[in-house]
Amino acid sequence: MRLRRPLLRSTDSEHDRFRFRLAVSLAAVLLAFGVLLARFVHLQLIQHDYFSTRAEDNRISLAPVTPNRGVIVDRNGVVLARNYSAYTLEITPSKAGDLDATIDALSKIIDIQPKDRRRFRKLLEESKTFESLPIRTKLSDEEVARFAANRYRFPGVEVQARLFRQYPLGPIASHALGYIGRINKRDLETIEASEQASNYKGADHIGKTGLEQKYEFYLHGTTGYEQVEVDAGGRAVRSLARTSPIQGSDLTLTLDSRLQEIAEKAFGERRGALVAIDPASGGILALVSMPTYDPNLFVDGIRTDDWEQLNNSPDKPMVNRALNGAYPPGSTFKPFLALAALESGKRTASQSIVDPGYFNFGGHLFRDDKKGGHGVVDMYKSIVESCDTYYYMLANDMGIDSIARFMAQLGFGARTGIDIEGESIGVLPSPEWKKQRFKRPEQQKWFAGDTVSIGIGQGYNAYTPLQLAQATATLANNGVMFRPHLVRYITDSHGQKTLIEPEPVRTIPLKAQHIETIKRAMVGVTREGTGARAFAGAEYVSGGKTGTAQVFSLKGEKYEGGKIKERLRDHALYIAFAPADKPTIALAVLVENGGFGAQSAAPIARLVLDYYLLGKTPKGAAPEDATAVEAPPPEEE
Template sequence: MTEHLEFHSDQERLQQKRLLRFRLYFALGFVLVLFLFLIGRMAYLQWYNFDRYHGLAEGNRISIEILPPTRGKIYDRNHVLLADNQPVYAIKMIREKMTDIDAVQQALQKLMPEVDPESMDKFFKRFKQGNRVKPYTLPFTLDEQQAAEYAVIGYQFPGVTLSARLKRVYPFHEHAVHALGYVGRINQKELQKLDPALYRGTDIIGKSGIEKYYEPILHGQPGVQQVETNARGRVLRKLETLPAIPGQDIHLTLDIKLQQYAESLFTQKRGGLVALDPQNGEVLAYVSMPTFDPNLFVDGIAHDTYRDLLNNPNRPFINRVINGQYPPGSTIKPFVALGAIENNVISPSKKIYDPGYFEYKNHRYRDWKRTGHGFVDMDAAITQSCDTYFYMLSLDMGIDNIHDALYPFGFGHRTGIDLYGESRGILPSQEWKRETKGKPWYRGETIISSIGQGYNLATPLQLAQATAVLANRGKVVQPHLLRMPLSEPSEQIEIKNIDNWERVITAMSHVMHSKKGTAHKHALDLGFKMAGKTGTAQVFSLKEANYNADEIDKSLHDHSLFIGFAPIDKPKIAVAVIVENGGSGSKTAAPMAVQLIKHYLEEQAKIPTGSGDQAS
């Protein structure tokens, strides 16, 4: 019995040992399998997918920042700064790292009360709908005090950083804005046409004027830098930098002092003025009035301010120098006369009788002087601006000959100035009317075309170029704003008889210096000889020869025009002036041009303007 019990006890112990050994082996196998799984998983993560996960890890620690290029500065001909870059502070945000966007908006609005709340709302609406990982820059800059105040509370807003950047600034504000242009925020239409690689990290672009035309030169190329950040997006240190390539600085032909003086002549007036160097086509002054401050557009103009400018009845956004198209009036008479005597249509010494009107097919075309000028030759017709002389001359020339005589001077086509959007003007001909109007040309239209009315339209720049070509005795120069040596030889208008050119220029000098000249009273104190021509362009047709300016609306008054150059023998400046609704050219535009030329020759060219020999 005892042996039987001992047998069962040994058997149970053996079974327990087997069970324990099985459990140990199972546990060991399970641990081994688990360990092998962990090794495999580690190998999968660390070796097979190393690049992917290393990149993700580094992305949480290292950020790539785009370094926008410094925009090139713009100077005038005397190295006076016209467009600068001013250090300011900007807010940059990444939506993925932000916890409360609305709180950020409220804090920024409180920090910058001068910012229009509607503009702030528009930005944050776009921001919330934009790319989660793309950095966005608030389009409103902070001054030093605002930046300091934000630095105190900035820790509360992860994903929002304060950084310094350069802001475009125009030190002379509204002066020369139509030539300089301005920069503004890149819109969606522009974004579709831009090279993304060149405009990474940049949110402004040239919108008009020189800023737009020379955008590829001024913009530069962006750089990149790697920075180490913490979990809240704060920069800890810079790791590697590829610097941006700044844009090139450029010098313009403008003289900002002359520009300011020219603009001061337009007190409460609308119009355009261009002053050229006849020798090389450099634009010395470029005036379109009224004007506006380009600094308003750099950070995005307020809606109300933009609306007020847009609805301004004086239309300050119009670049009148290249887009204002006006009847040239009597300013084209010297060019018509030159074409006539060069082509032997009339002798410069032939006289015609002016009773104060010219009749053609039962229609009376009146002269500006109701009593007439009596007997006049070509010199007297230009000096006294006799309309009747040119009425008669036009029928002998014909419209196509008038067109061919004026076209080489730049009328009817673009000058090619380095600005976008230049208008062509209109220089009519029989072919032009057939193509544009689908109607034949009538001789009565030739009559009024000879004095710059009818279909004729010209820009102030075209008038200035034509004046420069005449001053150069046929050498054609292209107006330009970028100061650079001319790479191409100038064209030369074919001259059949140089004496004809001198006769016309002499007649223009008589406009200024002869007692019967339409502008002689404005040139009494000049110590140099000047050539000029006044012009008056009708805004609407008249049934009577004259009108009472006090009885009609100011907007219907005649435009006042003048072209001129000086000195006559060695011209240094050619000027064209148009004053909208300014009345007679001798009354408004002529004194402005004379003052500008006198100022320029005294201050810049250093030519004495005291008493001296006068033209008779």
């Protein structure tokens, strides 16, 4: 039996395969190191700045520093709106976990009322979860100390030092000043549209109405930024760099706060409006809308019950009647219509009519308020005694187109351009207006009887108290009209003042003798006419005109205010300028459902003029006190 010899492997082939595998492995290792090296070079050299910045961001937080809001003062330096600092307990919902449990635990060391919880829930609905929201404002030092000792128990809860807006005079001039509130979605849209988004980083509040809204971007200032080193928990460790904020500009107003206060108190519990203007500049001296409200209620976020009370009140305290209310001017319209008649040649000052107590137009009797009429009436007497028949006839003779053209020059039926948002346009009636106003063809036709009613400030006439005051100021200033404004000058953070120059709107080419005729008759109103009782014993000479605007049609029956529901009674109006020879103030007063202008509106004007011209302060005069002895007989209105 033959034995087989074992087969021997080829040494050379084994060595070749080994070298090949080694080479492949080496190449793979070198390739891997090459990739790592390339990546290292890419990260360390090419993307060094990017990752360096991100690493720095993980350590440094850029925090906005909100500026101090500008202060608002009146013409005499009395502060109307300012700021103060206070501590606020704030929760960031996204970091706090169970909000109810967190608030319950907080309430054991900090006094948190149900109203605070309701306000927080309301803010939560309107905000994003990563925003810090206040649960309690204006913490005491003791409360701050208690929270600091328990801070570790409340992730997402911090005590912040915040600036709060304050209105020291409370409700005085609130409709002019407006108020601030938390920024909502609509506000954000406005901010972005104005390219101010970066300037509102960290800001919580913005002007909502009045001057706070109109001059928001002046008052807000410029936001600063602070680089803050933070720890792993996101808490600030130290400040690395700071760009200081620039505080908002201050506003100095044309408004006289003491005059404003006297005017508001003169209304008492009654509803209405008053606007007083400097005829030579358009500066607003007083802008009253009654009832008013306290803007301080809105600073922290108004409570639900407070808002419901304001919003649901039948007296509508949130409505700015001076700018938004449109009312028939009543007999205060007559001096302007008389001036239109003189300018158009339809009447002369001496031309007279005989007033039997009515105007018969096509078989319809338009009655005068004085039974039996005023007898022989020229233009002077028509204004002094407020003769309706004279103006029925005059309006019919002039025609609606001529009336509308002239009244438009005086600003009736147009916005004045005052530096507050939301002004109403009013109604200057004309055939064109009626076609646009009504849909049905039978309603669009202008009737001659419509023109007759226009003559005494009734019919479709509807103007704001501001428009009426501007027209009165234009008359007092001999036809030169200025745009009404509330801000006198703006002072920036460096103390640099920017004066708001008076802005002439137009100069109406009125004849001097015609202006003098109307002014003389308006002076007669305060001496021997419907305003004589209210201005008895005045130490200055003023011009004025009473007015009573019908709210509810009695269909020919006699008006007896005491037998009519209060809100259906006539509105009372009064316009005035003083001193008569060189007016420095012109005003319009409206008392809603106040009855006769001489009884309710003229005494308010007297109090305002007494203070402005003589510095006289009423002795605790409520309007009832001021008007109780100022009741002229109805036929004089």
